[in-house]
Each structure stands twice: as C-alpha cells, then as structure tokens.
Amino acid sequence: MKLPLSWLQEFLEGGLTPKVLSDACKRWELHGSDDPARMLATLLTFAGFEVESVEGSGLDAVLDLTVLANRPDCQGLAGLAREVAAILGVRFLPPPCEVAAAGAPAAESAQVSVEDAALCPRYTARVIRGVKVGPSPDWLQARLRSMGLIPRNNIVDVTNYVLFELNQPLHAFDLNKLAGRKIVVRRARDKEAFKPLYGELPPLTSETLVIADAQRPVAVGGIIGGAGSEVSPETVDILLESAYFDPANTRRTCRRLKVGTDSSYRFERGIDPDAVAQASARAARLIAEVAGGAVAPGLIDTRPQPRAERPIELRFARLESLYGVRVPPAESRRILETLGCTVREERADKLVVLAPTWRRGDLEREADLIEEVARLYGYHRIPAETAMRARIPNRSPLEIASERVRDHCTGLGYFECWTDTLVDPQWPAPPVWTAAAPLKLDPRSVLREDHSALRNALATSLLAVARHNQDHRTGTARLFELGKIFLPHAGAALEERRVLGLYDAAGFAPLADTLARLSDALELDGARLALRPAETGPDWLAPGSACRVVRIRETGDHERAENPIGWLGLAGAALLKAFDLRGQPAYAELDLEALAHLPTGPRRYRPLPTQPVVVRDVAVVVSEDVLWHDIESFAQAQAAHEPLRAAGEPPRFLSAYRGKQLGAGRKSLAFSVVYRHRERSLTDEEVNAAHERFVAALLPKFNAELRK
Amino acid sequence: MSFLDDLQTLRTEALAAFGAAKDAAALEQARIRFLGAKGSLKAFAKRMKEVPPAEKPQAGKQLNEASAELEAAFAAAQAACGKPAAASGPKLDVTEPLPPEQRPEIGRRHPLTRTVDRLRELLGALGFEVVEGPEVEDERHNFDDLNIPADHPSRDSFDTFFLDGSRALLRSQTSTVQVRVMESRKPPLRVIAPGRVYRPDKIDATHASTFHQIEGLYVDRGVSMADLRGTLQLFVEGLFGAGTRVRFRPSFFPFTEPSAEMDASCPACGGSGCNVCKGTGWVELGGCGMVDPNVFLAVNRARGDNAYDPEVWTGFAFGFGIERMAMRRHGIDDLRLFLENDLRFLRQV
Structure with missing residues (x-):
C-alpha cells in the first residue's frame, strides 16, 4: 500500500512536522532522523505496519507499507491517517463530505431493490445530473498516479480517489443506460x-x-463493472453506487471467476458498512467540483440504520496481566479514544468501550x-522477566533412539540426509512397507x-540422492536419513511412520556390520538386532542378498525372532536401473519407532576374568x-x-574364503574358539583335547572338512 | 648346537660388537642387531619353546642373565660414546598424513538436524518438551481451530497442498501442533514442536514448498508478554551470546493476540550494522504472541470440556523458520541445498 506523505498530512492537524515526529520517536525509544519520511517509516513499522521502502525524502516521499489482514480499515489513506494521528498524538481531520443538493429528489430518477440482503446488507445510490465528462484536474491526476493508477476521466477518477x-469502493453508472433506471x-x-x-x-x-438493471447484469457486485453501462464521454446523468458486499462471498466469487480488483480486495477484507453514505457524499461533492452537475437531494439507501452497538469491557487487571506492564487507566482511555473508540463507562477496575464503526471488524x-x-x-516497555519455573523436560524414546542412531551412523562414516516427502509419481514404488501406491496430491494443488x-x-528418496552424488562425483555415497513416510490403510486413517533408511555404496558387508553394531548403540537390553535371510525376498532387493532385520531375544540359549523391524540387501537391479546407479550398493530401511520402543537399559558390569584366554583357530570347508x-x-x-x-x-x-581349489559351491570359514578356565590357567594338552572334541x-x- | 652353547656364542659376539663400535651410528646398529625387536636375543627367547622341559629353568635363567649383561654393556658403551641415552629414532615427516585407506570418513549430521538440536538444547534447558504432530492434517486443525476462518483473506498467507480425493491437506505451519497437544493434554504445558511444513510457494533460492519450522507453546496461570520476552531473551543469549537483545514489533497472526514479530540484535555486528543484518543491526527470528482466546475456546470444544478456560489460563506461542536460521549461521545462500544432499555441501557445513 502506497502512502504519499503530502496527501497523508492533509488529515493531520498541524501536518507532519519534524518536531511531532521526533517527539513520538522519543516516546517510543526509537532512533530519530533528519528525514521526516524515515522517522514516520520507523514509527509505522513499530506500530505494526512494516514499511518496505521509502521513495524520495521529506514530505514528497511515498512510503510503501504492508497492511496486514487484521487492519482492513488501513487499506485507505484516511484509515492510515487515523493510525498515524494516534501514534503521533495529534488530531485527525476528516475530509469534507458535505454536498449541496439541487433539483428533483434522487428517488424520482432511480429505483433500487435488493433481493439478497445477506450478500448485500447495504446498497446506496446517489443521482448526479448534468455532468460534463472530461479529464480530471491536475491535482487529482497526480494523486492517482502517486497510488500507481492511470487517470481516465473525471468521474471514474473520483470513484478511484x-x-x-x-x-x-464506488461505481459510477451512466443512469440513462440502466434499463428502467433500476438497480x-x-x-x-x-x-x-455478462460482459465485463x-x-x-x-x-x-x-x-x-x-x-x-431491469434487463441484465451491469456489474458483478463489488468486483467489476460491466460494459455498456459505464461512464463514457457522452454521459450526462450518473448513478453512484456505494455499498457493502459480504466479504466471504466476494472472496469466493473472485476465486471462482479468477479475478481480483482494488474494489474486490477491499470488500474481501471487510469495509465499514456504516460509512457507506458518507463516502457517497464525499464522492458526489468531488464530482460536482470537477465535473459540474447537480447532486440530487436524498440518498437511496436500503439500510440506513447503523449496526447495533456492542460494548466491550477492558479490565485493567487483565490488561496488566497479559501485557506485563502496568498502564495508568487514564492512559488506556486516551489511547483507545485516539483510535476512535467511545468510552461508555469508566469504573475503578475497567472501561466499557465501543469500537468505532471502521474497526468493528477487528475490535x-x-x-x-x-x-x-x-x-x-x-x-x-515489556520487561524481559519470566516467572516460568524450572523444569526438566521428558525425552521420548523416539528422541533418545534417534540421537543414538545419528551418533552411530555418523561415527561409522554415513552422512545424514533430509529429503523431500513429496516425490515423483513416475518413480518406482518399492513395496517396502505397503503394496498400496503412494498417495497423490490434488492436481489443482500441484x-x-x-x-x-x-x-x-x-x-527412492535416498536412491535419488545417491544418483545426484554419482552425477557430481562427490565420492562413495554412504547416506542415512530418519524420515517420514505415509502409508495409506484401507478403511483407516493414514499412517505417518518414521523410518531409518541407509544407503551404502560400499556394499552389503559394511552396511550389515553397521546394523549389527546398532544394538550396542541403542543400548538394547536383553535383545539384539540380527539379520535373517528372507525366504522369499522382496523383489526390490537383489535375490540372495535380501534379509529381514529382526530382534532376537536372548533368553538363555533360546532365540526367538520377532516381527521384522526392517529390510536389508543389495539394491535390486530394477531400482538401480531406474535411478541409473552403478556398482552394488546396499540399502536398508527400518521402522524407527519399532526400534525406539525396544527395551533398553544401562550396560551391566561383569567381573573381569582373572585367567588369560587361550585361542584356537580353525578353518572348515563347508557348502x-x-x-x-x-x-x-x-x-x-x-x-x-x-x-x-x-x-x-x-x-x-x-x-x-572362496576359491577354485575348494570347488564350486564350497567355502572355507575360519574362526577362533576361545577357551578359559575360571580359576586356573590352562595347559596346552587340555586345551588341545577340548578343541579336538x-x-x-x-x-x-x-x-x-578341515581346511589344509 | 645346544641352546646354552648358542647363547654363550651370542654373548661373546654382542659384547665384542659393543666394544668395537666406533661411533653412535655403529653402536645403534649393534644394538638393533642384538637387542632390537627383531634381534638375536628376541630370537633366543622364541627358541625357549624347543628347550626340553627339564632344562627350561636353567635355560631361562641363562637367558635372563645374558639379557641383563648385554643391556648393561650397551649402556656403558653408549655412555662412553658421549651421546645421550635417547637413541635417535627414525626421522618422521610430521606433516605426512595417514594414507586414505587407513582414514575412514567420519559422517556428519545434516545442518538442519544440528540447527534443531541447538534449539532443542536451549529450549530444553528452559523446560520445553519436544512433541510431534502429523504432517497430513485436516482443515479444522490447520485453519478453523487456529482462528483462521474459511473464506477469509488471512488464509492467503497459509496456502496449502490438498490430497487427491479427500479434504486432507499438508499442514502449512507447525502451529497445528499447538491445537493437537492441547487436545490431548491438560494445562500447564510447555512444549516445542519442530517439524516439516508445506506451502505451494514458487521455489527459488529463498523459498521452498517443503521447509521446516519450530513452534513453542507455554500455557500456565498468569502467563504474560513479560514471560514471552524474558524467555526469548534467555533463548537468544544462548543462541547468539551474552549481551544479545530482543525486540518486538507489532504484527498479526490469527492465532495470537497480541501478536509480534521478534528480532534479535545482530550476532555478527552486535547491532552496529553489517551485511548479515543488512545494516539494520537486527535480525528477524520469527513470530510470537499471546495465544488468542479463540484458540482455547476451539480446543475446549474439541475436548468437550473447559480445560483451557481463558479466564484461568493464558499462554504464549512463538515460531521460527529453521532453514533461515541455518542459512544465517553458515552463510548459505540457497535454500534448495538442504534437500538436495550433495555430499560436498554436507561435508562443508
């Protein structure tokens, strides 16, 4: 929203003087400046209207500021001027709206009927006869240009002004082009x-x-006028519309028709229905001034009564309790009055206040x-003092497990990734957790x-990252991510699940080792993670390499494998091809929440052995x-x-070891067996004998067979 | 030849060699040959295995004596040489790095993880507990209960992606978690919710359609804006160092009233003005404010009780953008790098 200072100061008693501005800056503990424009920009920013830019300086400057959605009243200069008046503590001067009337009453020249009062709670029409349409005077053209508009003719220009x-927002119709002179x-x-x-x-x-009119639509209410009824150089008599249109419906209509104008922008945000008549008078006065003509007496008005009053209480104790500052009651009163509020009642503990009509929407x-x-x-003035008591927050199992996973993976050389949850529907969708296809966005949202x-x-997200890194030759990709996936369930709510994905270009064995050691990192108690070959492997993993990651309970010497927590294997050929990946990378994906809820506990100490071990190696050739x-x-x-x-x-x-000399389908496994006696050292003979057994x-x- | 005989031969040879050494280098060579890790004496020690058990005690004794004798002879020869006892070891190139194959790469947490960790650490110290909420939301949690009514322009700032075939949407701010947590817990509350949000923004160096925020919420009896400012003051001092200041500028969010934008004095220049703060002396952190009573009322409706009676409970909320913080801290100029995961980027920051 553009704010030309020269126009603004017409609304302020005494104008915008450097003294008034610097006094205000001092009150608000803000830096002053030599330039009144900059001071005003700072003051407005600290009142809630962020000034994006200042063009020019001094009183010729034009500020460009942001008006937020809660201040629809500031989409106009007078509204902003009221705000500035409140900030500076000066009086607001409303523009002159009195207009001299002459001739037959307006009601004799035009008729208005409203069939849907919910969508148009108030419609007013004023008649102006005998205008001469032509260019606007220079001062009016200049003002419009300073707001970024192009002047057209004196009538339209006044409505925009x-x-x-x-x-x-106002609209001027050529009265003689309205069939039946009816609205x-x-x-x-x-x-x-309808032709716009x-x-x-x-x-x-x-x-x-x-x-x-009596025959056809001549405008879409609050949004755009129609062709055929607009003011043209031949226009003599005008019907001036000043109305209030329902914000929600205006907005819906704009979205449906894919159109937006300066008018619709304001109606969407809500204008002041109680100021409609005054604006009409102001415009009529200006039209008479710049285009001649006689304003007919009387305003056709479908709802002249103002809205019912709604008093609001302001409790001083509540103000202090929320704001954190004690405000003298007289000061609260003064502030509200400078904003245009009326104080109905003043008590020791509260004020009863009426909001001004132009603020009824947000106050x-x-x-x-x-x-x-x-x-x-x-x-x-708000002090930086909190009475918040000390407290040690809870950490969820997921938080704790995530930390441990991150420590473990980064320590072993994996880099953490964050990838987008929104992916390409053309990508393959490996059924890691579900056979259902990924949910899609509404095409209109995409x-x-x-x-x-x-x-x-x-x-697929991590494979895409691997592919990016392969293209840019950034080195051996060893990646992990703790990310969310979305699993649709038929007839039930969508499940958002957090999983741990690991991609390892170094191959199967390093990744398997990383997972094997994860049990320690997670401080699992009474269980550990193990890999078990998947009998019928998922086909997104290379056959022969696919395994389920399971939890093994260690109760004595009995193992019980629980539901798989995840999968590990060499990435399948189809996936590698889809992402154009070279080599034999391994991939694993685990249910992080399941991991996080495995029982954990501090590691248990066991007394250190007093006797040394004796180790015997053995290598056997097996199938x-x-x-x-x-x-x-x-x-x-x-x-x-x-x-x-x-x-x-x-x-x-x-x-x-696998080699020709062992024959096909055979391998040699070498391992050490550890012997130790609790109380004494062992002799070679007894160890040998035990080992032979x-x-x-x-x-x-x-x-x-023993390997030779 | 017997063990003992050979040992005797060794002793004689070694003593001769020490005596004959002309200089430190020659002496060192002799030492290595006889007393070194791969030297003759060590070899003898290995031969102990072959000694018949009956002779072992005697052999061992002799070996020990020989060892002691030779060590003493060497020390004497060394002293006579006039060189200090510390033998000159191999000369090292102290700048030579470990070969790549012996130097496995150490991974790193993603910069957004580290940013969230810093925030969790600081806010955790102030007692805030981490909670999470769903990313796929409904209109009620994303809009209505946050006081953003249908067909209202305030929805423009929170444009959303919708799912195909349903009214579900991807949340456009983490404020949804405020509502969720109040629905499931009674006050007092002190929580933070870091999380992913989605907005159909054009994507460029400073805007993404998938990004991250952290939401904070504190509800208790008598919570005021002084609590908000005090809490944020402690937070920015932890984040940017002692002496950092916080300031508020009035603003508007549908779910807070009063609302403010909060700034911190620039960590790079302390407030005097520089590149980082574009000369203003202040950096923007995010939005904050007191929880709008309409949010409490909506929560009560959803709960079916009056657990969050606005006459009894008040609260403050704040929200920061995570990418923006990480970008400022590390001087990153392109938002898209965070989700691209180029290893060169991940190794750098």
Whole structure:
C-alpha cells in the first residue's frame, strides 16, 4: 500500500512536522532522523505496519507499507491517517463530505431493490445530473498516479480517489443506460450473459451476486463493472453506487471467476458498512467540483440504520496481566479514544468501550483492546522477566533412539540426509512397507509434477540422492536419513511412520556390520538386532542378498525372532536401473519407532576374568548353504557342555574364503574358539583335547572338512 | 648346537660388537642387531619353546642373565660414546598424513538436524518438551481451530497442498501442533514442536514448498508478554551470546493476540550494522504472541470440556523458520541445498 506523505498530512492537524515526529520517536525509544519520511517509516513499522521502502525524502516521499489482514480499515489513506494521528498524538481531520443538493429528489430518477440482503446488507445510490465528462484536474491526476493508477476521466477518477481515500469502493453508472433506471441486487442466473468492462470472465453461476438493471447484469457486485453501462464521454446523468458486499462471498466469487480488483480486495477484507453514505457524499461533492452537475437531494439507501452497538469491557487487571506492564487507566482511555473508540463507562477496575464503526471488524473482544493498548503504549516497555519455573523436560524414546542412531551412523562414516516427502509419481514404488501406491496430491494443488506424490518408503528418496552424488562425483555415497513416510490403510486413517533408511555404496558387508553394531548403540537390553535371510525376498532387493532385520531375544540359549523391524540387501537391479546407479550398493530401511520402543537399559558390569584366554583357530570347508550363524550357534550350544569353553565368549569370525581349489559351491570359514578356565590357567594338552572334541563334533554336523 | 652353547656364542659376539663400535651410528646398529625387536636375543627367547622341559629353568635363567649383561654393556658403551641415552629414532615427516585407506570418513549430521538440536538444547534447558504432530492434517486443525476462518483473506498467507480425493491437506505451519497437544493434554504445558511444513510457494533460492519450522507453546496461570520476552531473551543469549537483545514489533497472526514479530540484535555486528543484518543491526527470528482466546475456546470444544478456560489460563506461542536460521549461521545462500544432499555441501557445513 502506497502512502504519499503530502496527501497523508492533509488529515493531520498541524501536518507532519519534524518536531511531532521526533517527539513520538522519543516516546517510543526509537532512533530519530533528519528525514521526516524515515522517522514516520520507523514509527509505522513499530506500530505494526512494516514499511518496505521509502521513495524520495521529506514530505514528497511515498512510503510503501504492508497492511496486514487484521487492519482492513488501513487499506485507505484516511484509515492510515487515523493510525498515524494516534501514534503521533495529534488530531485527525476528516475530509469534507458535505454536498449541496439541487433539483428533483434522487428517488424520482432511480429505483433500487435488493433481493439478497445477506450478500448485500447495504446498497446506496446517489443521482448526479448534468455532468460534463472530461479529464480530471491536475491535482487529482497526480494523486492517482502517486497510488500507481492511470487517470481516465473525471468521474471514474473520483470513484478511484475515494476508494483510496476512504477505503470505500464506488461505481459510477451512466443512469440513462440502466434499463428502467433500476438497480436490482440479486444472484445471477446460471450462465447468465455478462460482459465485463475489460478482460473476460468464466460464466456466472447462481453463487454470483450481480448488480442488474431491469434487463441484465451491469456489474458483478463489488468486483467489476460491466460494459455498456459505464461512464463514457457522452454521459450526462450518473448513478453512484456505494455499498457493502459480504466479504466471504466476494472472496469466493473472485476465486471462482479468477479475478481480483482494488474494489474486490477491499470488500474481501471487510469495509465499514456504516460509512457507506458518507463516502457517497464525499464522492458526489468531488464530482460536482470537477465535473459540474447537480447532486440530487436524498440518498437511496436500503439500510440506513447503523449496526447495533456492542460494548466491550477492558479490565485493567487483565490488561496488566497479559501485557506485563502496568498502564495508568487514564492512559488506556486516551489511547483507545485516539483510535476512535467511545468510552461508555469508566469504573475503578475497567472501561466499557465501543469500537468505532471502521474497526468493528477487528475490535470485538477484550483481547483485541488489550492488543491496541499494548501496541500503542509500546511493546518496548515489556520487561524481559519470566516467572516460568524450572523444569526438566521428558525425552521420548523416539528422541533418545534417534540421537543414538545419528551418533552411530555418523561415527561409522554415513552422512545424514533430509529429503523431500513429496516425490515423483513416475518413480518406482518399492513395496517396502505397503503394496498400496503412494498417495497423490490434488492436481489443482500441484506445483511441480515431480513433487506430487507422498512417499510410502524412504528408499527412492535416498536412491535419488545417491544418483545426484554419482552425477557430481562427490565420492562413495554412504547416506542415512530418519524420515517420514505415509502409508495409506484401507478403511483407516493414514499412517505417518518414521523410518531409518541407509544407503551404502560400499556394499552389503559394511552396511550389515553397521546394523549389527546398532544394538550396542541403542543400548538394547536383553535383545539384539540380527539379520535373517528372507525366504522369499522382496523383489526390490537383489535375490540372495535380501534379509529381514529382526530382534532376537536372548533368553538363555533360546532365540526367538520377532516381527521384522526392517529390510536389508543389495539394491535390486530394477531400482538401480531406474535411478541409473552403478556398482552394488546396499540399502536398508527400518521402522524407527519399532526400534525406539525396544527395551533398553544401562550396560551391566561383569567381573573381569582373572585367567588369560587361550585361542584356537580353525578353518572348515563347508557348502555355501551353511550360514556362519549356524556354526556360531552350534559353537555356543556346544560351549554349554564344555567346561573349558569361556562362558559368554562366542567364537570369533576371522574370514571367509572362496576359491577354485575348494570347488564350486564350497567355502572355507575360519574362526577362533576361545577357551578359559575360571580359576586356573590352562595347559596346552587340555586345551588341545577340548578343541579336538569340538572339531570332532563340528565336522560331521556340517558335512565339513578341515581346511589344509 | 645346544641352546646354552648358542647363547654363550651370542654373548661373546654382542659384547665384542659393543666394544668395537666406533661411533653412535655403529653402536645403534649393534644394538638393533642384538637387542632390537627383531634381534638375536628376541630370537633366543622364541627358541625357549624347543628347550626340553627339564632344562627350561636353567635355560631361562641363562637367558635372563645374558639379557641383563648385554643391556648393561650397551649402556656403558653408549655412555662412553658421549651421546645421550635417547637413541635417535627414525626421522618422521610430521606433516605426512595417514594414507586414505587407513582414514575412514567420519559422517556428519545434516545442518538442519544440528540447527534443531541447538534449539532443542536451549529450549530444553528452559523446560520445553519436544512433541510431534502429523504432517497430513485436516482443515479444522490447520485453519478453523487456529482462528483462521474459511473464506477469509488471512488464509492467503497459509496456502496449502490438498490430497487427491479427500479434504486432507499438508499442514502449512507447525502451529497445528499447538491445537493437537492441547487436545490431548491438560494445562500447564510447555512444549516445542519442530517439524516439516508445506506451502505451494514458487521455489527459488529463498523459498521452498517443503521447509521446516519450530513452534513453542507455554500455557500456565498468569502467563504474560513479560514471560514471552524474558524467555526469548534467555533463548537468544544462548543462541547468539551474552549481551544479545530482543525486540518486538507489532504484527498479526490469527492465532495470537497480541501478536509480534521478534528480532534479535545482530550476532555478527552486535547491532552496529553489517551485511548479515543488512545494516539494520537486527535480525528477524520469527513470530510470537499471546495465544488468542479463540484458540482455547476451539480446543475446549474439541475436548468437550473447559480445560483451557481463558479466564484461568493464558499462554504464549512463538515460531521460527529453521532453514533461515541455518542459512544465517553458515552463510548459505540457497535454500534448495538442504534437500538436495550433495555430499560436498554436507561435508562443508
């Protein structure tokens, strides 16, 4: 909104003097300036009207400021001037609105009927006869130009002038072009014909409020006038419309017809229905001045009675309690009165106040009055003192687990990613958690097609990041993310689930190790994470590599695998191809909330052993079908029967070897078995004997041979 | 040859070598050959395994004696050489880095994680608990209960994405979590809600359609704007250092009344004016205000009780943009980098 200072100061008694401005700056503890424009800009910003720019300086300057949605009254110069008057503590001078009338009453020349009073609670019409349409005087043209408008003719220019001056949109009709000299305010008929003054509109519907004459619509109410009834150089008699249109319907209509004007902007935000007549008088006075003509006596008015009063109480104690500052009651009163409020009653503990008509939209409750007093007494007075008591906040299991996961992954060399939840619907949708397709956005909402679906797995987001990094050759991509995915459930609410995704270009073994060590990082108690081959692997993972990540309970020597917490494997060929990824990256995705709710506990101390261990290595050649886990379990089980085996010391994996000399389908697994006696050191012989017993049991069990 | 004989030979050779060494270098060579980690004496120690058990005690004793004798002879020869006892070790290039294969990369948290962590740490110290809310919301939580009525221009600032085939939408501000948490908990409340929000904005260096905010809410008896200013004052001092100031400028949000924009004195120049604060001396943090009574009333309606009676409870709320904070802290000029996850960017910041 543009604010030319030269125009503004006409509304202020005494004008905008440097003294008045610098005094106000001092009161508000703001920096003064040599330039009145800058001082005013600072004052307005600190009253809630952020000044974006100042063009020029001194009283020729034009400020460009932001008027927020709660101050529709400030979409006009007079409204802003009232605000400035309140800030500066000077008197507001309203513009002259008296108009001399002559000739036959207006009611003899025109008729108005309103068929939908809900959409148009008040409509007024004034008749002006015998105008001479021509260019506006220079002062009027200059004022319009300073607001960014192009002058057209003296009649239209006056209506625009009053729109910006008094925040009342007006429309001037050529009275002799209105069929029947009638105005009917009604809903349009479906697809009723209407040609706007400029541009094109979609067909009207019965939701649209139109201003019609006896035959056809001549304007869309509050939005745009029609061709054929507008003021032209031949116009002699004018019907001047000044009305109030329902904000919500105006807004809906604008959206439906995809149109917006300076008029509709104001009606959407709400203008002052009680000021409609005065604005009409102001415009008529100006038209008579610049275009001649006689203003007919009387205003045709469908609802001349003002709105019922609604007193509001302002309790001083409540003001102080919310604002945090004690305001002398006389000061609260003064502030509200400078804003145009009327104080109905003053008591020891409160004021009873009526909001001025132009503020009825936003001053309705005590909280609204409190904001006005606080704002104008000054936010700078609020002390920085809190009575908030000390408290140690709770940390949720998800927070705690997330921290541990992040520590673990970054420590092992993975970089944390944050990827967009809105993904490309053309991407493959691996059914990591659901077979249902990703939910899509309403096409009318969509900004970019490649960001129009809500992801149902994290995999594709991380693969896309891997692809970006591959293209830019940024190094081996080892990535992780704690991200949200969206799982539709038939007949139930949408589930938002937080998952942990890991992408490892280094391959399967490093990623598997990362997951294996996650149990420690999470401080799991009585359980650990393990990988189990997926019998029928999900096909987004390469067959043979796909595993479920499960929780293993360690109750004695009995294992029970629970529901899978997630998946791990080499990324499947189809996925790699879709993202053009090279190499053999591994990918894992885990349910973070499930991980976070696994039981955790502080690590338990066990007394340090007093005797040294003796380690015996062994390498066995077995079929590829034999899993390390099987051998490990066997060794653990066997330990129960072997007094020389260290309790709680599993065999230590050393290496796996596959080579021609072993033959196809065979591999060699090397590992160490750990022996320890609780009280004494062991002799070579007894260890050898125990080890031979172990090997003797191991070989037949796995159809194995010792590696030579 | 027997162990003991060989040992005797060794002793003789070593003593001769020490005695014959002309200078420190020669002496060092002799030391390495006989007393070093791969030297003769060590080799003898390994041979102990082969000694028959009966002879082991004697062999061991001899070995120890030989060891002691040779060490003493070396020390004496060294002293005679006049060089200090500390042998010159291998000369190192102290600037030589560890080879890449021995130097695994250490990962990093994402800069937005670290920004949220800082906020959680500071606000956690003030007693704020982290809560989360859904990203897919309904109109009631995203608009109506936040005092943003239908068909009202205040909805313009909060344009939203809608889901296909339903009235569900992607939340446009984290303020929705205020309503959610008040629906499920009774006052007093002190929570923060970091989270992802979505707005159909054009995407460029300073605007994205997916971004992040953090919401704060404190509801108790007698909460005032002084509590708000005091809390934020403590917060910015933690964020930017002691001496940082906070100021309010009046503003408008549908869910707060009074509303304000809050600024902090510029961390880079302390308020005198610089690039970071564009010469103003102040940086914008975000919006704040006292919870609008209509929000409490809407919550009570949803709860079916009067748990948040505005006559008894008041509260303040605030909201910051996370990307903006991270950009200012690290001098990042393009918002899109956060969701792109280029490793070169992630390694830098």
